[in-house]
Amino acid sequence: MEYSKTNISLSEIIKRLNAEYPDRETLLIHTDPFQLMVAVSLSAQTTDAGVNKVTPELFRRWPDPAALAGADAVELEALIHSLGFFRQKTCNLIAAARRLVEEFGGKVPREINHLISLPGIGRKSANVIRAHVWNLPGIIVDTHFGRVCRRLGLTDAKDPEKVEREIAALIPEDLQITFSMTANFHGRRYCMSRKPNCAGCPLNDICPKFGVGVG
Ligand code: SF4
Structure with missing residues (x-):
């Protein structure tokens, strides 16, 4: 080559x-596609270690897209405050969870064009998710x-x-x-x-x- x-x-x-x-x-702790999507979204402009500190509690409180779609923004902001850009990240996470529920049956889609339609998920994040979840x-x-x-x-x-x-x-x-x-x-x-x-x-x-x- x-x-x-x-x-x-x-x-x-x-x-x-x-x-x-x-x-x-990937060093981002996750056990399913939804958790990886959340972790990747949170990882912008911060470290994986920082994300891993907040996600266990986040996943405990909001374990799936339906729960996160209904999250209280102030509560979520407080939890992810240490990661920076916490208001934007909160907005993106709740909007992405709503979109998962409303457009994708509560599941993280595989198609790159569907993934990048989720607020907070760009091409890099979409490719990370596709790679680590489905080996695409x-x-x-x-x-x-x-x-x-x-x-x-x-x-x-x-x-x-x-x-x-x-x-x-x-x-x-x-x-x-x-x-x-x-x-x-x-x-x-x-x-x-x-x-x-x-x-x-x-x-x-x-x-x-x-x-x-x-x-
Ligand atoms: S550190 Fe980067 S620029 Fe330097 S030799 Fe290695 S690949 Fe090249």
Whole structure:
């Protein structure tokens, strides 16, 4: 598997990232699609650990879409206050739960277009849900993933949807979820936006941006 921009072996990149990051499950605690949808929605602009602190109580009080659709907004805001953007997140969660009940029979839909019709769920979140619930292929683009792919020369695009399309065209479907996760981990562990750890990076002998550190 080669890609044309730099002639670096994409297989080699995938192999090394897989070796570096063997554990690729999402860290968001959940036991069903509804819980993952809620956790992913809450995870915007905060850490998975922070989300995991509030979700057990949230799921205890509102265990399914019907319950969350009828949640008291003030009560929910107070519970998720520590996560930031708590008013918007509360609004989105209740509206998404209502939509699940009214449009999707109380179930989280699989179709990406249906998922992104839920308030608070964008393409990245939709692909996370599809990947972890149904093992459906997709490229999960966030700021870390996009930066790593650009530095490795896999894409020049900045627009997340364009990154998603271009990387999806390069990576076979059965490897897309894994690559999404490992490249994301790599962006957090080594290839940070500022001062990437190129010296310690397992891709440093094949990366066209070694030592440069510009996104
Ligand atoms: S060598 Fe540096 S720029 Fe390239 S992937 Fe590794 S950390 Fe990122």
